[in-house]
Amino acid sequence: MSDLLRRLRARGWRLTAQRRVIAEVLDGEHVHYTADEVHARAVELLPEISRASVYNTLGELVVLGEVTEVNTDGRVRRYDPNVHEAHQHLVCSDCGAIRDVRLTADPLKALPEGERFGFQVAEATVTYYGRCPECAAANAGPA
Amino acid sequence: MSDLLRRLRARGWRLTAQRRVIAEVLDGEHVHYTADEVHARAVELLPEISRASVYNTLGELVVLGEVTEVNTDGRVRRYDPNVHEAHQHLVCSDCGAIRDVRLTADPLKALPEGERFGFQVAEATVTYYGRCPECAAANAGPA
């Protein structure tokens, strides 16, 4: 059983076949699937799993803090199981490939007090956009 | 005529009543409307304007570089006419209010070469999340 499943079980999460395969699909490095991609992969392991279960389970994992939602293209939400290491995202503006990246400076420090408008600022997300090596090689011209 | 309309006209943009009211709606500080909000406001100035025209025009303004798309909640796209001053966004995690903010450090500098995975990194967007003064006053408890 994965660490994820062990933690969930310890928190009283009822362990079903559906949740098990979703956890399995989310296991790995640089994983940022959409709900539909999670569903497509889960179906290969458990053919009868429904889209509603995938949405339900992903939503619960987000609430439990085991997965974060990321949105890098303004269109589809993606799910990132890497919550145990502070990181940001680097996105290829051509193909949409996503890599996890670690920063050398805390972005919160770049927001001066005079720019906070009285907000209690808690968190910052940074997304970098550029062209990945594969897209740069495939197309030397402009995006 | 606003600066925006003057610039668009100089670029050969055909000036229609619909485009005029959309440009008018987008005029102002800290404006981050959704397409539907732009449509609702445009309808007050030009009752017969269609949603498709709003989407078409916003899309063209984005391509022309006169407006940028922002997505702060992972759901709806918003349109930001403030493209003449480099800025990032500060979002209230309770009510969704958005403010433009200027940073003291370039976020690109926080991404070391060893974390670039061979990407040609061009751009970074930073979004800060926190609670605005109004929401903090209205609800002293946790979000």
Next chain:
DNA sequence: TCCTATATTGGACTCAATCTAAGTCAAGAC
């Protein structure tokens, strides 16, 4: 094993956004 609270399912539904085909009109030519 039985029971019950909880999870899953399929399908209908919502909402943002896009597409289509037909009608309209801004602006340059005369």
Next chain:
DNA sequence: GTCTTGACTTAGATTGAGTCCAATATAGGA
């Protein structure tokens, strides 16, 4: 001023992500 034309706008259909719901199934404790 009017004509012409291709770009623009329109209403409505369509797409696609995501949500909701009532009926059914089941995990896991008693």
